[in-house]
Amino acid sequence: MENTPGQRHLVMGNEAISRGILEAGVQVAAAYPGTPSSEIIEVLSQVAARRHMYTEWSVNEKVALEVAAAASFAGLRAVAVMKQVGMNVAADFLLHVALRGIRGGLVLISCEDPGGLSSTNEGESRPYAKMMEFPLLEPGDFQEAKDMTRWAFDLSERLGSIVMVRSVTRLSHASGNVTFGQLPEDRPTADFNFNGAMLDPDTGPMINLPGPVTIIHRRQQEKMARAAALFETSPFNRYDGPERPELLVITASACQLYCREAIEILGLEQRVGLLKLGTTWPLPIQLLQRHLALCRRILVVEEVLPFLEENLQAFAARAAARIGIKQFFGKNDGALPSTGELNPDLVMAALSRILDIAPMGRDDAYRRRAEAIFAKGAPPRELTFCPGCPHRASFWGIHNALAMDNRRGFVSGDIGCYSLAALPCGFESLKTLHAMGSGLGMASGFGKLSPFGFDQPVIAVCGDSTFYHAVMPALVNAIHNDANVTLVVLDNSGTAMTGFQAHPGLAVNALGETVPTVEIPDLCRAMGAKVRVCDPFDLPVTQNTLLEMLDDPQGVNVLVLRQICALSPEKKGKKRYDMAVDPQICRADDCGCNRFCTRIFRCPGLGYDPQKGTARIDEVICAGCGVCADICPSGAIERKQRS
């Protein structure tokens, strides 16, 4: 990642973005991890020391953007990275930094997830660029992911504005060939200049105050006008196609690859024009006017909301006297689905319908036969906790405690691997699941409903990283407002879902340096909660502790369930126990347990052997955690300590 300018490498979209950041000479990079964005900071962290760079896993996305902005105010180039949901966390600060402006180049990278492949939503953040008035770039392939990221810092400094680069899963987590550029060697020093006049953009304090708001806002709009003018000639906006196409396709981001392939497969190169935009806000008006004038029919292909489509429609209406009346196809008329990811087939279908040509069908007999075979031959794979996952044991304890308590108690869920506890693998324990930190926020609300007849106990769960990100304010709220709730912190020693990034509970940071820890139990006690710490693999203690907490009629109890993630580098591939089923004891269906281990506990390392009529351990899959030995009512599962 560090050298070889001029050479071509097969890299992930996120690695290409990291290379662009390095080529821009960025010195501070901060982020909160989230799929599909996490690799960007990981790659930078590996080379940070040698590139004289500071990288940070910040406590959340708003703080990450503030950390990056501080470096910008001190004259350095800086970047903040997040996924689409993090944009909402950062949005409050973003509004203000967009308004006031920046000094060193400041870029916000948002990696978004159309279709929600690894997210609980498919929200997008392009509308922020319009709403908060800052420039938006969308790379259309891997080379552009690098080149555009690098250019974004030049643009930011030229305008004095934060710039957003938006990627999507199909770029960030896809790979392609990229030719690397030069890495800069000069290293500016950091200095925050604040002695100039109040509103001086280069020497004054960086302050937003009531009063001069409209003056600063007008400046911001002038920056946007300059950005639009620059975008008119940007090489990231390209047209391919005939001089007078029958249909003009306007697209951006990964969708441009789907459009190109669809046009090629259908052989429409002479009929359809493709205008691929890389600068998607503010719109380059002259360029659009030239291309819209060529053709009456326009298809807009984008993910997910009709952002370009509606802004192009508004522009076409304003320009109708010059360019004529246009007919738009896209999300609003149903030419393309309004939800989910797009792909070459969906674009082909839209092109076929609009141009009234025969769709490219698959071999129909083959497709029908393949579907029939699939229906009987490929049982669905519902998501589950990994073998040896502490969450399976934790939710086993929570599920049993709530069942024994018998007051229709439930779990208010949060964001992480443990979100899967809404599914059978977590015994369908979660009954609410929304944003980061919402589990305890919701529980705090439920815990105040007793005057209205509410008598169900509520357990909120959160992960260790989530605790720092957004649960702490909810905990203060619950304690201060005397809500009667139990918080279970599922502490698996890292941000496990996204790849074990460090968080404030660990004595190490993104750069691998030793740093002070902020301990969750200490924090909770200091706030006034009643705190216990257990190993979730100790099922009886966990369950009894939870029952005591549920019985407590007053205040906030916190149970920290501490056990390292089974996939963590410390643990992965290291079995603690060799597990075996004693066929003399296990009688499966004859036992009366109703195959308890596989039917109810459902660890993927367990199986049922119908020939022998006993449970069995799948030695390839079993992680050797030993928990299932405690759940077998007959004691038929044995654990043997490994030497």
Added chain:
Amino acid sequence: MNPANPLQHNPYNLIITGVGGQGNVLASRMVGDMMSQLGYDVIIGETFGASQRGGSVMSHLRITAKGVYSPQIPFGSAHMVVALEPSEALRVLKDYGNPHVRVICNTRPVQPVGVIRGDLDYPDMADLRRWVRELSGAAWFIQATDMAMKLGNPILANVISVGALAATGALPLSRDHFENVIGRKMAAGKIEMNLQAFDAGVAMIRSAG
């Protein structure tokens, strides 16, 4: 830079599929790196994240003399499917198969939770073989996981499958390319075992005739 050995299709569409945790992403990256070093342009589309937790995983490789293609292969357009898990082969063929597609299929099932629970049935291997043959132009069945366990680690089934892919001759992949690629990315202590796994995959296809 353009290699002498041309592609059978341009782009050549390869899908590597399996279940989260089987080393699918690494296998696709190895094949991609080998082809990229030969001078081809490679695009790899991957689905991971939530799907790592017991779900189906799929990598789409587009290998082309020159250019960028969609990281999602169009439906019905796969030329080769490498399945690290047998029922996953059927899941891929449903959307991306065609009468000419070729399939390399590891025969070791990873049972879905619904099967472990007893709510769903996992098909017999004999049926799986018959169906994969019916839905493909050519199919190879390999005991990759069993061999990997003999070599010391079940995860090596992915490398064995890469060796098998090389031995089919579908792409100009060789042992030297493989050694070159893993030599750059892997700890020295692991290289020998990976080479053994690659060779084992090659031998499986050769002995299958």
